[in-house]
Amino acid sequence: MPAEKTQSKVERGVYLSLSAYIVLSLLKLGVGWFYSSEALVADGLNNSTDILASVAVLVGLKISRKPADRDHPYGHLRAETIASMIASFIMVVIGLEVFISAVKSIVEFNIKPPSTIAGFTAIVSAFVMLAVYRYNIKLARETDSQGLKAAALDNRSDAFVSIGAAVGIFGAQFGILWLDPLAAVLVALMIIKTGWDIFYETSHNLSDGFDYEEGKEMEKKILQVIGVKQVTDLKARNHGSSAIIDVTILVNPSLNVIESHEITENIEAMLKQAYKVGSISVHVEPHEMKKEVERNE
Incomplete structure (x- = not known):
């Protein structure tokens, strides 16, 4: 509307x-x-x-x-x-x-x-x-x-x-x-x-509160987007009657910039269709590199 x-x-x-x-x-x-x-x-x-x-x-x-x-x-x-x-x-x-x-x-x-x-x-x-x-x-x-x-x-x-x-x-x-x-x-x-x-x-x-269960539902929906390997962080807050969302995802490191960007666009379109969202920021990180860092730690 x-x-x-x-x-x-x-x-x-x-x-x-x-x-x-x-x-x-x-x-x-x-x-x-x-x-x-x-x-x-x-x-x-x-x-x-x-x-x-x-x-x-x-x-x-x-x-x-x-x-x-x-x-x-x-x-x-x-x-x-x-x-x-x-x-x-x-x-x-x-x-x-x-x-x-x-x-x-x-x-x-x-x-x-x-x-x-x-x-x-x-x-x-x-x-x-x-x-x-x-x-x-x-x-x-x-x-x-x-x-x-x-x-x-x-x-x-x-x-x-x-x-x-x-x-x-x-x-x-x-x-x-x-x-x-x-x-x-x-x-x-x-x-x-x-x-x-x-x-x-x-x-x-x-005070930037957001429903915890709704945030978990968003994570599950994001994981269903083709190309998303993992959701490492999701923050959301209400801004009037809409939500502002910041999410970090892991993708295959062999993807080029255009392919990674297409995944972020799919996430934005899906969230805007499922929820009343005012702003979405999707940060992309390579999946295997993240796992390598965790092993070194």
Whole structure:
């Protein structure tokens, strides 16, 4: 898929999330405040953090589209990952604020019974966010976008948060008044967990982490390329939604430069077809010479 078309799809998903969050946060905060539901207010604040997170992802996407330059020879794709990390910080901070407020309400038992209107608002919101999640997770898989994947996972957690808020609100209708602020506590914990999950993944990628098993799969595929005798080293790291790969292979020393180069081209073509790869560097060494060195050692 062309990069421009991929970026356009990703932005479409983020704009959809942003629109849903703006409408739902205003609705939840208004209904929650007017009908005395801490759980719905917490859910509305959760969506407010999502607005900020979506804006951060959009900014990151805009920056990531900039072409490579002298200071960024690999391009600006990591801007999307950085934006996702910023979004995770926002989620955790707001989650902690909601948690402290809800616990304080339970301890002081300063609770007003919420209206069923608040409960129905939460249920409608849950269905809306589940629909947005299904759309965005499909786009994230098609484009392999970390930013959109983070947004989609947040969409799903928001739907569960709204369901939890609804349970708390309707439970309070049966005289269990503490169930509403308890639902707010659970909402806060889900916000914090979502933020932590996104932070963990983005920090792994920004610190040049790469899935070990996927690296081993790459090695096996490279060994299947005709002419490759051995893979002595393979390093990979994520750069935005693509990977940068450096690999050293051993080939028959009797091959000339053109034949060796043809093997490297076959490796590059195979990896780009099997994985989303941004850059590949293949270093060729003679197979028998390598074995001779090892015997001398």
